[in-house]
Amino acid sequence: MHLEYFVPILGKNITQLARTVPEVDINEQTLNDDAGDPAAHGTGHQPALTGCPWHDVNEMLQAAGLRPTRQRMALGWLLFGKGARHLTAEMLYEEATLAKVPVSLATVYNTLNQLTDAGLLRQVSVDGTKTYFDTNVTAHHHFYLENNHELVDIPDPHLVLNRMPDVPEGYEIARVDMVVRLRKKR
Numbered sequence: 001m002h003l004e005y006f007v008p009i010l011g012k013n014i015t016q017l018a019r020t021v022p023e024v025d026i027n028e029q030t031l032n033d034d035a036g037d038p039a040a041h042g043t044g045h046q047p048a049l050t051g052c053p054w055h056d057v058n059e060m061l062q063a064a065g066l067r068p069t070r071q072r073m074a075l076g077w078l079l080f081g082k083g084a085r086h087l088t089a090e091m092l093y094e095e096a097t098l099a100k101v102p103v104s105l106a107t108v109y110n111t112l113n114q115l116t117d118a119g120l121l122r123q124v125s126v127d128g129t130k131t132y133f134d135t136n137v138t139a140h141h142h143f144y145l146e147n148n149h150e151l152v153d154i155p156d157p158h159l160v161l162n163r164m165p166d167v168p169e170g171y172e173i174a175r176v177d178m179v180v181r182l183r184k185k186r
Contacts, residue, residue, distance in 0.1 A: 064118035074101040075111045084136040086151035126179055141178035
């Protein structure tokens with residue numbers, strides 16, 4: 001990908017950017033090249049994160065067994081370069097458009113689902129109609145602010161359900177997502 005695509009994101013000029021971003025081999029393959037190859041997943045190494053978003057996204061993708069294509073690198077840069085956050089596919093698509101990253105909404109959805117399957121994102125559904133993608137994949141719960149359609153982490157890490165339901169035979173609980181809906185007092 002051309003470095004010019006990332007200048008609006010970084011707020012740096014090209015000369016500064018060239019000094020801070022290492023060369024990364026990004027091939028011209030399509031987004032779904034390795035989607036159907038289960039052997040490609042989970043074969044990576046532990047990422048060696050440096051604080052450089054470009055390098056860290058590359059390492060995260062490779063550690064998850066995903067090829068660092070242009071689309072994945074650009075979307076990963078937008079997703080993970082700003083810390084822990086909650087985004088819908090439409091929100092990420094809008095950010096990509098503003099950053100002049102040439103991707104379709106379908107590519108955004110595919111990439112978000114692939115990153116979720118690889119364990120790099122956590123999917124949180126609200127009302128069954130809106131899905132957020134959370135860059136914080138640790139076990140935690142959320143407030144949903146109804147008035148402005150925003151998902152926020154609940155800061156209490158010790159919040160637990162008092163009693164779990166009995167699970168049908170042959171099943172186990174994969175995870176529990178608690179979303180507490182909030183609205184402004186009237």
